[in-house]
Amino acid sequence: MDERKIEIIIHATNENFLARLIQSLEAAVVPENFSAEIQPVTGEEKYFAYDEAMRASDAKYKIYLDERAVVTDENFLVELLEIFYDKKIGAVGTSGAIELSTHGVSLTSDKRAPKNFCGEAEIVDGFFFATQYDLPWRHDLFKDNFFGGQAQCVEFKRAGYKIFVGGDWISYSGENFKINEAARNIFLDEYSKDLFPLVSVLIPTFNRPKYFKQALDSVLNQTYRNFEIVISDDSTNDETEAVIQKYLDDPRIKYFRHKGFTAHDNWKFLRAYDNPAAEYANWLMDDDFFYPTKLEKMIEVYRTHPDVSLVTSAKDFIDADGKIIGDTKNLFGCDVKIPGDEAARLLFLWDNYIGEPTTVLIRKKFLRDNDLCMNADETGAFSLVDVSTWLQLLTQGNMFRFTECLSSFRLHAEHAGGSTNVKVLLAVSYTKLLKDSMDKKIFKNENELRAAIFFILDYDLRHLRRAFAGNYRGKPVETLEKYFAATAQALSNGYKLELPPRGYSEEELEREQLKEGD
Numbered sequence: 001m002d003e004r005k006i007e008i009i010i011h012a013t014n015e016n017f018l019a020r021l022i023q024s025l026e027a028a029v030v031p032e033n034f035s036a037e038i039q040p041v042t043g044e045e046k047y048f049a050y051d052e053a054m055r056a057s058d059a060k061y062k063i064y065l066d067e068r069a070v071v072t073d074e075n076f077l078v079e080l081l082e083i084f085y086d087k088k089i090g091a092v093g094t095s096g097a098i099e100l101s102t103h104g105v106s107l108t109s110d111k112r113a114p115k116n117f118c119g120e121a122e123i124v125d126g127f128f129f130a131t132q133y134d135l136p137w138r139h140d141l142f143k144d145n146f147f148g149g150q151a152q153c154v155e156f157k158r159a160g161y162k163i164f165v166g167g168d169w170i171s172y173s174g175e176n177f178k179i180n181e182a183a184r185n186i187f188l189d190e191y192s193k194d195l196f197p198l199v200s201v202l203i204p205t206f207n208r209p210k211y212f213k214q215a216l217d218s219v220l221n222q223t224y225r226n227f228e229i230v231i232s233d234d235s236t237n238d239e240t241e242a243v244i245q246k247y248l249d250d251p252r253i254k255y256f257r258h259k260g261f262t263a264h265d266n267w268k269f270l271r272a273y274d275n276p277a278a279e280y281a282n283w284l285m286d287d288d289f290f291y292p293t294k295l296e297k298m299i300e301v302y303r304t305h306p307d308v309s310l311v312t313s314a315k316d317f318i319d320a321d322g323k324i325i326g327d328t329k330n331l332f333g334c335d336v337k338i339p340g341d342e343a344a345r346l347l348f349l350w351d352n353y354i355g356e357p358t359t360v361l362i363r364k365k366f367l368r369d370n371d372l373c374m375n376a377d378e379t380g381a382f383s384l385v386d387v388s389t390w391l392q393l394l395t396q397g398n399m400f401r402f403t404e405c406l407s408s409f410r411l412h413a414e415h416a417g418g419s420t421n422v423k424v425l426l427a428v429s430y431t432k433l434l435k436d437s438m439d440k441k442i443f444k445n446e447n448e449l450r451a452a453i454f455f456i457l458d459y460d461l462r463h464l465r466r467a468f469a470g471n472y473r474g475k476p477v478e479t480l481e482k483y484f485a486a487t488a489q490a491l492s493n494g495y496k497l498e499l500p501p502r503g504y505s506e507e508e509l510e511r512e513q514l515k516e517g518d
Contacts, residue, residue: 004034006077007059010067011049012040017067024071031078047139047148054134064129064149069170076169083166084132090161091131091153093124094169100195102224102300104188105179106150110304113165121165122195123153127172135159141190146183154191192225197279199227199295199361202270205286206263209239211410214322216247218289224296228278229253232269234261271385274370281364283357287410290358294406298361301400309340309366309397310390312354313406320412327405328353334403343399344391344442348434348452351459354390354399358407362389366396374436388433395440420467424476427463428502431456431483435497449495453487460484479503 008025012018022038030036039057041049050064061084073079083092097109098121106112106123113121126149135155142148153163201219205212219229229252233240236259244255258266270283280299284290298311317326331353338346346353354360364370372385374392434456443449460480467477482500490497 001060002035002058003060005059006030006034006036006061006063007053007057008036008038008063008065009050009053009057010038010040010065011046012042012067014067021065021067021069021071027074028071028077029074031081034077034081036077045139045143046145047137047142050148051137051139054137060132062131062134064126064131065170066127066145066172069127069172071169072171073167073169076167079167079169080130083164084130086162086164087132088160088162089164090133090135090156090159091124091129092164092166093121093126093130094128094166096121096124096153096163096165098122099303100150102196102296102303104150104184104192104195110300116168117165118167119165121163122157123150124163124165125149126152128170130166131156133159133161138190141186142183144180144183146180147187151187151191154194158194188223188225196224196226196299198275198277199224199280199282199299200273200275200278201227201229201282201284202273203229203231203284203286204266204270205231205233205235205240206266207235207237207240208286209235209243211287212240213243215284215286215289216244218291219284220247220250221292222290222295223293224299227252227295228275230270230273231255232258232261232266234258234263234266271372272370274364279364281362282360283362285356285358287412288356288358289408291406291408295361297402297404297406302361302363305337305398305400307398308337308400309363310343310354310360310393310399311401312360312399313402313404315355315359316405316408318408318410320410322408322410324408325411328355329403329405332401332403336401336403338399338401340394340396340398341442341444344394344437345444345448345452347387347390348437348455351455352387352390354401355386355407356409357386358409360386360390362393366393368392374433387430391433391437395442420463420470420472421474421476423463424467424472424474424480427460428476428480428483430459431480431487432499434487435499438495438497446495450491453491453495456487457484460487475503 010018010021018040025038039053041053043049054062080092083089096113097106097111098113099109099111100106100123101109106125129149129152135152138148138151138155142151156163203215216229219227231244231254233256241257247253248255258269261269282295301308301311314327314329314331316324319325372389374388434452443452460483464480464484479502486499487497
C-alpha cells in the first residue's frame with residue numbers, strides 16, 4: 001500500500017461528462033510528496049467496477065467521483081488529507097445526512113448537513129466518496145447509481161470508522177434521481193438494524209385467530225424494518241397456535257403460549273416485558289391492525305422532534321369484516337404538535353381523543369421504570385391503562401398527532417370494551433386519574449378544573465345509568481357511586497377531591513372483567 005498515493009476512480013459512461021470532470025481535476029493542487037492518478041472505469045455495474053478498481057490499486061487514499069461532478073476547489077486534496085489525519089475517519093463526502101430519515105433516502109432526509117457544514121454524519125452522498133481504508137463494495141446488493149454509496153457508509157460504520165462531511169469541493173449537474181424502490185428496499189432490509197432504533201410490538205391475543213393473523217401481518221408489512229413482535233396467547237383452544245407456526249422461522253417473532261392465564265395475566269405478562277435494546281414499544285390489540293407506514297412515520301417524528309414525548313394519529317373504525325365505518329381525521333384537521341400540558345388537559349374534555357393502545361408509539365424512556373401507569377399505586381387501573389400512560393408521557397413533553405389514519409380500531413360484538421362491566425371499571429379509573437391530575441396541578445385555572453370535573457361527572461353518570469338500566473350490580477358500581485359523590489362534592493369544598501378506597505381487590509376486578517356485562 002502506497003501511503004502517499006491518491007487514486008481518483010470515475011465510473012465513465014459519457015465522454016463529455018468525463019472530459020469536463022478530468023479538466024477540473026487537472027487544476028487541483030497535489031500535496032507535496034504525494035502523487036495522484038485518475039482512473040476511469042467502465043461496465044454496467046458501477047459498484048462492481050468500483051470494487052475491481054479498488055482491489056487493483058495500491059493507493060492508500062481513494063476518491064470515487066460521479067462523472068457528472070465538477071471540482072470547484074483546487075485545494076480539495078490538501079483539505080481532504082487534513083481531515084484524514086484523524087485515523088478514525090473512514091470515509092469523507094461533500095454532502096450528506098447527519099441523520100438518515102426512516103424512509104432511507106439521504107437526499108431527502110430531514111437532517112441534511114447544511115451548506116459549509118464540516119463534521120461527522122451518518123451518510124454521505126455518493127457523488128464524492130473518499131476513503132483511507134479499503135472495504136469491499138456491496139455490488140452483490142447494488143448495481144447502479146442507487147444506494148451503493150449509502151451502503152458503503154454503513155459498512156464503514158460497521159467496521160468501526162466515522163463518516164465525515166468535508167468541504168464544499170464540487171458542483172453537481174446531474175438530473176433529479178427517481179428513486180429505485182427495489183434498491184431502497186434492499187438497503188432497508190440489510191441496514192435498518194444498524195441505522196434505526198428497535199421497536200417492541202406487543203400483541204396479547206385470545207381466541208381470535210383470524211383477526212390475530214391480520215394484526216400480525218400488518219406488522220410484518222411495515223415499511224419500517226427494525227422491530228420485534230412479542231405475542232402472549234392465552235387462548236382456550238389451539239387455533240391461534242396453529243396460525244403462528246408458519247411464522248416462527250422469523251427471528252423477530254417471540255411467541256408465548258399461556259394456557260392457564262387469565263386475561264389479566266396475559267396483559268400483565270406483556271406489560272412486564274422490557275427488552276433493554278428496544279427504545280420504543282407499541283401495543284397492538286389482536287383485533288386491530290397497523291397501516292404500512294405507521295412505525296416509519298412515528299419513529300421519524302421522535303427523531304426530528306426531541307421535545308415530543310407522545311406520537312399518535314387519527315384512526316379508522318372498522319367493522320367485524322374490516323370495512324371502514326368511520327374515522328377520527330377531522331379532530332384537528334391537520335398534523336399538529338400540542339404542548340404536553342394542554343394535550344393532557346384535553347383528555348378531561350374530549351374523552352380519550354389520543355387513542356387506544358394500538359394507536360400510540362411509546363418512547364420507553366418517558367415511562368417510569370417501564371410502567372404503563374401514571375402513579376406507582378395504580379395497580380388496579382389497568383382497565384384504563386392507555387389514558388393513564390398518555391398522561392404519564394405528557395408530563396415529559398409534547399404531543400404530535402398525524403391527521404392521517406395510521407391504524408384501525410375494530411368495533412365488533414366480541415369487543416370487551418363495550419360491555420357494561422368494563423365501562424364501569426373504566427369510569428372508576430378515569431375518576432382516579434382526575435384526582436391524580438389535580439394533585440399534579442395540570443389544570444391552569446379554575447375554569448379548566450371545573451370543566452374537567454363536570455366531564456368526569458357526566459362520564460361517571462352515563463355509565464352508572466347504563467349499569468342500573470341493565471340491572472348490573474357489584475362492588476365496582478358501588479365504588480363508582482362513591483367516586484361520583486366525592487367528585488361532585490369537590491365543586492363545593494375548594495376542589496379537594498378525596499376518593500374512598502376502591503372497594504374491590506385485583507382478583508375481584510379480574511372476575512368483573514370476565515363477566516358478560518350486557
